[in-house]
Amino acid sequence: MKNPFEFGRELDSNELVNRHEEMQIVRETIETGGKLFIIGPRRFGKTSLITAVAEKMTEEGNIILNYNAEGFPEIEQLVKRMIEDSARNLKGKIEKIGEQIKLNFKNLKPEISFSATQTDWKATLGTNVAASAVNPTELLVDALNGLETLAADLPGEKRVCLIIDEFQEILAQDKLAAEKQIRAAIQKHRHIAYIFAGSKTQMLSEMITDPSRPFYRLGKQLWVDAIPRPEFVRFLVDSFTKGDFFPPKTTLSEKNDLALQIITLADDVPYNVQMLAHFIWNRLSVFKVGAPETAYLTSGLIKEALNSLVKQSDAFYTQIWTNLTSNQKKALAGVVSEKGRNLLSREISQITKMPTATMQTALRSLTSQNILRQKEKEGSVHYIFEDPFFSHWIRLFTFLGQ
Numbered sequence: 001m002k003n004p005f006e007f008g009r010e011l012d013s014n015e016l017v018n019r020h021e022e023m024q025i026v027r028e029t030i031e032t033g034g035k036l037f038i039i040g041p042r043r044f045g046k047t048s049l050i051t052a053v054a055e056k057m058t059e060e061g062n063i064i065l066n067y068n069a070e071g072f073p074e075i076e077q078l079v080k081r082m083i084e085d086s087a088r089n090l091k092g093k094i095e096k097i098g099e100q101i102k103l104n105f106k107n108l109k110p111e112i113s114f115s116a117t118q119t120d121w122k123a124t125l126g127t128n129v130a131a132s133a134v135n136p137t138e139l140l141v142d143a144l145n146g147l148e149t150l151a152a153d154l155p156g157e158k159r160v161c162l163i164i165d166e167f168q169e170i171l172a173q174d175k176l177a178a179e180k181q182i183r184a185a186i187q188k189h190r191h192i193a194y195i196f197a198g199s200k201t202q203m204l205s206e207m208i209t210d211p212s213r214p215f216y217r218l219g220k221q222l223w224v225d226a227i228p229r230p231e232f233v234r235f236l237v238d239s240f241t242k243g244d245f246f247p248p249k250t251t252l253s254e255k256n257d258l259a260l261q262i263i264t265l266a267d268d269v270p271y272n273v274q275m276l277a278h279f280i281w282n283r284l285s286v287f288k289v290g291a292p293e294t295a296y297l298t299s300g301l302i303k304e305a306l307n308s309l310v311k312q313s314d315a316f317y318t319q320i321w322t323n324l325t326s327n328q329k330k331a332l333a334g335v336v337s338e339k340g341r342n343l344l345s346r347e348i349s350q351i352t353k354m355p356t357a358t359m360q361t362a363l364r365s366l367t368s369q370n371i372l373r374q375k376e377k378e379g380s381v382h383y384i385f386e387d388p389f390f391s392h393w394i395r396l397f398t399f400l401g402q
Helices: 018-030 045-059 076-088 094-104 127-132 136-153 167-171 176-186 202-210 228-242 252-265 270-290 298-310 314-322 326-338 346-352 356-369 390-398
Strands: 034-041 063-068 111-115 120-125 160-165 192-198 219-224 372-377 380-385
Touching: 018 034, 018 192, 045 192, 045 314, 063 076, 063 192, 063 252, 076 094, 076 111, 076 136, 076 176, 076 390, 094 111, 094 136, 111 176, 111 202, 120 202, 120 228, 136 160, 136 176, 136 192, 167 176, 167 202, 176 252, 192 202, 192 380, 228 252, 228 270, 228 390, 252 298, 270 298, 270 390, 298 314, 298 390, 314 390, 326 346, 326 390, 346 356, 356 372, 356 380, 380 390
Parallel strands: 034 192, 034 219, 063 160, 160 192
Antiparallel strands: 111 120, 372 380
């Protein structure tokens, strides 16, 4: 039987566990030409649910332009791709499409050409336009206005949607000015749906909830959090049951406990849950061939599998660890030992032998490096590992485990 636990790629809609409500919100946003901000930590399936809806609606004849801002070092490259993709989605003679693009994106003065060998469009921005754009956001705003004009001229009931994942990368420089420019443009648009997503949860949260910021109440908000445990437990139990990996006479309650152990060790992060379950499934499949009497899911096997999985990534985690300062290592040790709580308290300062200000600086740096993230929990702010398996590595291979 094929391993049912997938990770490391964008999942199809039928592979996502209990994201039906979120997918419906994305679909409704596109259908109504609305605006939606999707916020969620890395590894929580945010990109997969967006892509699943985008692919389905593209199959239905809609025009969905879906980009990850991290894949474009400069906004100019993103704008060029948007123009090329707009041409690719238009139907008609090549000459007519080229004229249509130039007309709709006239402020950018694009030179658009079709490669017969590659059967694809290529675009370059007008030389004067690219050279004179002191603020790259102006290029993006011109492109958004061009898309709106193009969408307004499309025949039939086609929906047009622009999706920008990791949207915060576009706002890296001069945030407030960029937000003002983008809002001033898209608040007037009526023919394009906008979906902006990002993993910098604190930054994006402030951007859309602060009344003084331009994006305040610009659109709906969707927070992608951990999958409810009952749903994930059911998925794990059903999958391991189909693989015949539970010991004979195991009760449903015992199966649920084993599934919950996997989820807990992965800190409820969907990517890591799938990764650990995938590793366990492969190990049990090998046992079933060589030693079928041991091919059963047990608590001991789950812990052993996690240790083996972390050891396989030893070189990766070692590189991260050795590049950290002494204070950052102490801060991470504090996060592990205190489960991310009360790290700025006097008691923790005495344990780690770090002044509160030094701890605060270290935590801020670790957050900016995407090693930690903040989460409001139980009435206070906790620090959580972006990759929960890194915390297990720290327990195994650093002074905490000695």
